[in-house]
Amino acid sequence: MKMRDNELTKLVTRLESGGPLPTELYRRTGNARILGITGPPGVGKSSLIDRLIDNLRRQDKTVGVIAIDPTSPISGGALLGDRLRMQRHSEDEGVFIRSLATRHHHGGVTDSTSQIVHALDAAGFDIVIVETVGTGQDEVEVAEVADTVVVVLMPELGDEIQRAKSGLMEIADVLVINKADLFNAHAPATGPHYSALKWERPTIHTSAKSGEGITTLCGAMDVHHAYLVHSGKLAERRARAVRAEVTRLLQSRMAASILCALEGPQAQTILTDVAKRKLDPYDAVEKLTKEILGSQKRSSKHAATSTRRQTKKRRKTRR
Numbered sequence: 235m236k237m238r239d240n241e242l243t244k245l246v247t248r249l250e251s252g253g254p255l256p257t258e259l260y261r262r263t264g265n266a267r268i269l270g271i272t273g274p275p276g277v278g279k280s281s282l283i284d285r286l287i288d289n290l291r292r293q294d295k296t297v298g299v300i301a302i303d304p305t306s307p308i309s310g311g312a313l314l315g316d317r318l319r320m321q322r323h324s325e326d327e328g329v330f331i332r333s334l335a336t337r338h339h340h341g342g343v344t345d346s347t348s349q350i351v352h353a354l355d356a357a358g359f360d361i362v363i364v365e366t367v368g369t370g371q372d373e374v375e376v377a378e379v380a381d382t383v384v385v386v387l388m389p390e391l392g393d394e395i396q397r398a399k400s401g402l403m404e405i406a407d408v409l410v411i412n413k414a415d416l417f418n419a420h421a422p423a424t425g426p427h428y429s430a431l432k433w434e435r436p437t438i439h440t441s442a443k444s445g446e447g448i449t450t451l452c453g454a455m456d457v458h459h460a461y462l463v464h465s466g467k468l469a470e471r472r473a474r475a476v477r478a479e480v481t482r483l484l485q486s487r488m489a490a491s492i493l494c495a496l497e498g499p500q501a502q503t504i505l506t507d508v509a510k511r512k513l514d515p516y517d518a519v520e521k522l523t524k525e526i527l528g529s530q531k532r533s534s535k536h537a538a539t540s541t542r543r544q545t546k547k548r549r550k551t552r553r
């Protein structure tokens with residue numbers, strides 16, 4: 235069942251501002267293939283995605299795109315040509331493109347990104363593509379969301395990018411060297427052989443400009459998916475993704491609890507005692523931890539009691 239476009243747009247907006255994904259939608263997820271496309275700014279990730287959409291649509295596959303790249307043409311700061319190209323896709327019912335504002339998280343994956351991936355998955359898209367800027371920590375996070383990670387580079391990158399590259403290489407299932415048209419790198423596919431049984435990362439030369447290598451790239455992504463399924467790695471990766479997502483949510487929740495507790499009168503007394511050298515910071519943390527855990531126990535007990543009360547009430551009204 236496919237959600238209508240405006241319905242999905244509204245849901246994604248709600249998720250982006252931190253709203254939860256309805257449980258019945260989460261139950262419908264797990265069918266989409268999640269592709270992560272990452273790499274330094276300007277290497278041509280968005281242009282490649284544009285080409286990939288063309289290719290996948292020709293195979294009759296539906297595609298959802300989440301661009302977390304602030305420099306992305308998909309996010310609207312594009313040249314006229316890019317905008318026209320994206321507009322063509324946006325009129326296609328089988329394509330949904332959304333760029334996310336990256337307020338605090340520079341180009342990385344946020345709590346809401348995972349929720350939006352789930353939403354597109356539940357909406358029935360065959361392929362969900364997440365575009366992120368691969369600099370520093372962020373690339374690790376996209377590997378926690380995606381089944382297949384495509385790292386895009388181009389020849390003659392600067393020193394700083396060369397350093398960032400090693401982290402990116404670690405998570406690459408498929409390596410793409412884009413802008414082949416500019417650098418005379420016309421080998422269509424180089425590097426190790428790959429098959430559905432054993433994975434050795436291929437290096438694929440592409441040109442998002444001329445379209446060279448795009449079919450090879452799509453083929454490599456398909457073979458990687460087959461490899462994940464046959465080797466049992468898909469289940470492994472997805473279990474890891476669940477763990478990473480729950481860990482992230484738990485951390486956010488705990489961070490909020492800590493900030494909240496620090497505002498309370500008890501914490502103020504403890505902090506004052508530390509300032510007066512009556513208490514050392516370690517003992518303060520010990521006390522505050524007890525305080526935070528205690529208040530969490532109280533609030534979850536309260537939530538459980540009120541849920542029980544509500545259930546009883548519902549049962550009574552049904553009778």
Ligand SMILES: Nc1nc2c(ncn2[C@@H]2O[C@H](COP(=O)(O)OP(=O)(O)O)[C@@H](O)[C@H]2O)c(=O)[nH]1
Nearest residue numbers: 275276277278279280281307412413441442443
């Ligand atoms: N010559 C050439 N230019 C490209 C190619 N791919 C992208 N570009 C250009 O490189 C610039 C950055 O591309 P973009 O897709 O925004 O890169 P991103 O920041 O990685 O998403 C744009 O001006 C594109 O038109 C390519 O294969 N060849």
Ligand SMILES: [Mg+2]
Nearest residue numbers: 280303305306
């Ligand atoms: Mg981009």
